[in-house]
Structure formats: structure tokens, C-alpha cells
Amino acid sequence: SQKIEQNSEALNIQEGKTATLTCNYTNYSPAYLQWYRQDPGRGPVFLLLIRENEKEKRKERLKVTFDTTLKQSLFHITASQPADSATYLCALEGNAGNMLTFGGGTRLMVKP
Amino acid sequence: DVKVTQSSRYLVKRTGEKVFLECVQDMDHENMFWYRQDPGLGLRLIYFSYDVKMKEKGDIPEGYSVSREKKERFSLILESASTNQTSMYLCASSTRLAGGYNEQFFGPGTRLTVL
Numbered sequence: 001s002q003k004i005e006q007n008s009e010a011l012n013i014q015e016g017k018t019a020t021l022t023c024n025y026t027n028y029s030p031a032y033l034q035w036y037r038q039d040p041g042r043g044p045v046f047l048l049l050i051r052e053n054e055k056e057k058r059k060e061r062l063k064v065t066f067d068t069t070l071k072q073s074l075f076h077i078t079a080s081q082p083a084d085s086a087t088y089l090c091a092l093e094g095n096a097g098n099m100l101t102f103g104g105g106t107r108l109m110v111k112p
Numbered sequence: 113d114v115k116v117t118q119s120s121r122y123l124v125k126r127t128g129e130k131v132f133l134e135c136v137q138d139m140d141h142e143n144m145f146w147y148r149q150d151p152g153l154g155l156r157l158i159y160f161s162y163d164v165k166m167k168e169k170g171d172i173p174e175g176y177s178v179s180r181e182k183k184e185r186f187s188l189i190l191e192s193a194s195t196n197q198t199s200m201y202l203c204a205s206s207t208r209l210a211g212g213y214n215e216q217f218f219g220p221g222t223r224l225t226v227l
Binding site: 008034041042043044045046049089091099100101102103104105 | 154216
């Protein structure tokens with residue numbers, strides 16, 4: 001069966017360090033993968049999209065990698081700040097185009 | 113900026129009531145979605161609409177119906193609310209460009225409690 005796995009345990013890191021979050025998937029062949037940020041009590045907000053033919057994508061302090069052989073995406077936040085504390089969701093193209101299937105999300109806590 | 117609005121932030125209903133959740137987007141997006149989000153289960157797609165009067169079932173459509181009479185508005189209907197429908201409901205919209213590489217824009221969510 002299809003599965004998208006993100007670490008359900010919270011990731012606690014110190015301010016200034018690099019946070020790395022993992023998204024693994026099985027039985028998908030996505031053309032792209034997206035990352036979203038969600039703050040408590042609010043809807044997710046789109047951060048980055050990476051296509052299957054892209055190995056890495058950057059946006060300011062964010063970096064996403066996409067390894068279709070390992071079926072894994074890594075999401076990095078460099079020089080993390082307490083304001084980066086949130087839940088981060090990965091999402092894959094679903095079976096019908098334009099639909100996304102979301103992972104369960106990983107909560108990141110950045111301590112000052 | 114794309115704006116997706118939902119009719120209520122918090123809603124409390126009784127078992128058996130008919131519940132309407134409304135979602136409006138102002139960016140002329142073709143696609144609209146309804147999700148529910150529960151702790152430990154993540155975001156799950158209830159229904160999806162890619163055009164006016166068109167709908168597709170998502171992963172968990174049982175107990176729900178939808179209506180899309182106008183492009184900007186997508187309604188989720190709980191015909192007879194039950195306690196297991198207590199959840200956070202999120203609406204989203206996206207455009208439908210060639211290739212389908214389209215980010216979804218989410219509303220603020222409606223936290224529904226069914227007593």
C-alpha cells in the first residue's frame with residue numbers, strides 16, 4: 001500500500017543549528033514533492049516544491065533534496081530560529097493529478 | 113495574495129444535526145479540496161472538486177457530501193453529524209496548470225465539535 005512517513009516524534013534543536021526533517025514514501029512515483037509549514041490552529045502554508053528531475057532546491061535558509069531512488073526527501077533549515085518552530089508536512093502528487101497526499105508531519109521545536 | 117476563507121473558526125453541533133461548512137477562494141482557482149486533520153492521522157482528503165458541479169471522492173468521503181455551484185465556493189455537508197466527525201476541517205484551493213505542479217492554498221480551518 002502507499003505510504004508517506006515523517007518522523008512523528010518532535011525534533012528539538014538549539015537555535016543556530018541546522019534542522020533536518022525526513023520524508024520517506026513507498027509505492028509512489030511522484031513527479032514532484034512539496035513541503036508545507038503549519039502553525040498550531042492554522043492551515044498549512046506552502047514552502048517549496050521539488051520536481052523528480054531536481055536533486056536539490058534552495059530558498060533562503062531552506063534546502064530540500066529529493067532522491068527518487070531512495071524514495072526520500074530531506075528538508076533542511078539552516079541557522080534555525082525559534083520562529084521556525086512549527087509542524088512541517090511533506091506532500092506527494094496523488095493518483096489523480098492535482099491531488100496531494102500529505103505525510104503526518106514532524107513538529108520542530110527550536111530552543112533559544 | 114490568494115485568500116481562502118472558511119465560514120467559521122469554531123463550531124459546536126449536536127449529534128444528528130446537518131452541518132454546512134463553507135469555503136470561499138478569491139483567486140479563480142479551478143481546484144478546491146476539503147480535508148480533515150486529526151492528531152496522529154495527519155491531513156486526510158475528504159472530497160475534491162476540479163470544476164463547478166464536479167466532485168471526486170477522496171480517501172474518507174463516508175458521512176460527507178459536497179457542493180460546488182460557483183467556482184469560488186465549495187461547501188462540505190455533514191448530513192447527520194456524529195461524534196467521530198469532531199475534527200479540524202481545512203479547505204484548500206489550487207490552480208490547474210499544465211503538469212499539475214500546483215501548490216495548495218489553505219484556509220484557516222474550522223474546528224468542529226459534535227456533542
